[in-house]
Amino acid sequence: MARSQPTDPPIDLQAAVRGEVSWFCCGTAWGPCSSTGKGACGTCNSGNLQHAWPNTSDACWAITRPDSCGFALSRRTCGFQHRITALCSGTSVVTSIADCGPQTDLFCGERSCCGATCATDRIIDLTPAAYSRIASLSTGLRPCEISTP
Amino acid sequence: MTSRRQLLKSAVLGGGAGVVAATALGSLGPEAAFGAAAPDVEPGAPDPDFAEGRIRSIKDNTLLVLGSNMVFHNIRVVDGTSLWKLGPTTFDQAKPGDGLYARGVRMPDGVLAAESVWLNIVNIKGHVSNITSEKIHLDHKGQEVLCHRVAGKSIAVYSDAPPSADLSLLRVGQHVQILGAWRPDTNEVDIATVFSPH
Incomplete structure (x- = not known):
């Protein structure tokens, strides 16, 4: 049974949200990614400027549970655009939702920093094409700020 | 001021002077490499300055890569290109069969002049x-x-x-x-x- 969302206003409707960003592969791919499909929206490709969002549907929310880490994130569906700004470089990229994720609840309390600038909890995953616009893929995980374009 | 992207482009198009210029940018190391302005691409669309796939062959400084979507890419490695294979590495560590992601500047002839190549x-x-x-x-x-x-x-x-x-x-x-x-x-x-x- 799908769990319902909390009734408090989602924090990302009030201001930009800070959290951690990582990257994931999707679509046709090589290696361990070769079994990955096109994502919850059916459009995801590693070479496209896309991202995964933890609240694309009730079923998605029931898996990712960002509320268990204290995040009430808005329901946003396939194609919705976010701007993701890397707090290390200040560089940003605008991407659209193509999948459900990350599984925020499994990494609750995790924190990434660039010097004194930190962000806590995983709230977005980018495709390799998108992530590599704002950071090296070899960094794996970075603090970021998420807003609407 | 000349941008990193312009220097990479000249490294591929212009030969010697351009290569020196690209090298003068430093290591093109991971964080420094990502301040350069990239052309606007519609969110959700394929990024023309990015490629993925597996290396089919290597000729001189060019990787011939077959994308997982069956599209071929010619990826040119220049002096300033940052390569990664479990850590920073050198061009001679790239082997046929390796998977890769690459970011760079797409040249008019379709070649991707690589800023960064991540192997496997x-x-x-x-x-x-x-x-x-x-x-x-x-x-x-x-x-x-x-x-x-x-x-x-x-x-x-x-x-x-x-x-x-x-x-x-x-x-x-x-x-x-x-x-x-x-x-x-x-x-x-x-x-x-x-x-x-x-």
Whole structure:
């Protein structure tokens, strides 16, 4: 049974949200990614400027549970655009939702920093094409700020 | 001021002087490389300055890569290109069969002048199903991936603590993210970094 969302206003409707960003592969791919499909929206490709969002549907929310880490994130569906700004470089990229994720609840309390600038909890995953616009893929995980374009 | 992208372009088009200019940018190291302005691409669309696939052949300084979507890419490596294979590496470590992601500047003839090439890089999440002194067995979406510790290379990041070579705090059953280098045509990965939430 799908769990319902909390009734408090989602924090990302009030201001930009800070959290951690990582990257994931999707679509046709090589290696361990070769079994990955096109994502919850059916459009995801590693070479496209896309991202995964933890609240694309009730079923998605029931898996990712960002509320268990204290995040009430808005329901946003396939194609919705976010701007993701890397707090290390200040560089940003605008991407659209193509999948459900990350599984925020499994990494609750995790924190990434660039010097004194930190962000806590995983709230977005980018495709390799998108992530590599704002950071090296070899960094794996970075603090970021998420807003609407 | 000449941008990094312009210098990369000239490195490919202009020959010697351009190559020197690109090298003068420094190592084109990971963080520094990502301040350069890239052309606007519609969100959701393919990024023309990015390529993925597996190396079919290598000729001079060019990688012929077959994308997973069956599109071929010619990826030109210049003096300033940053290469990664479990860590910073050199062009001679690129081998046919390697998977890759590359970012650079798409030239008018379709060649991708590479700023960065990541060879065999994977970034996978999963549950730790077993740990030995040499390996972490990762359940990644129902498939086992054998993740090898590599002396002098593998590190763990426990939340915001400084990176550590000590992987002994990892526990069976916990969820982790493993950044590493795939061993082509296997279910095995050499570990660069294990990210643990605690």
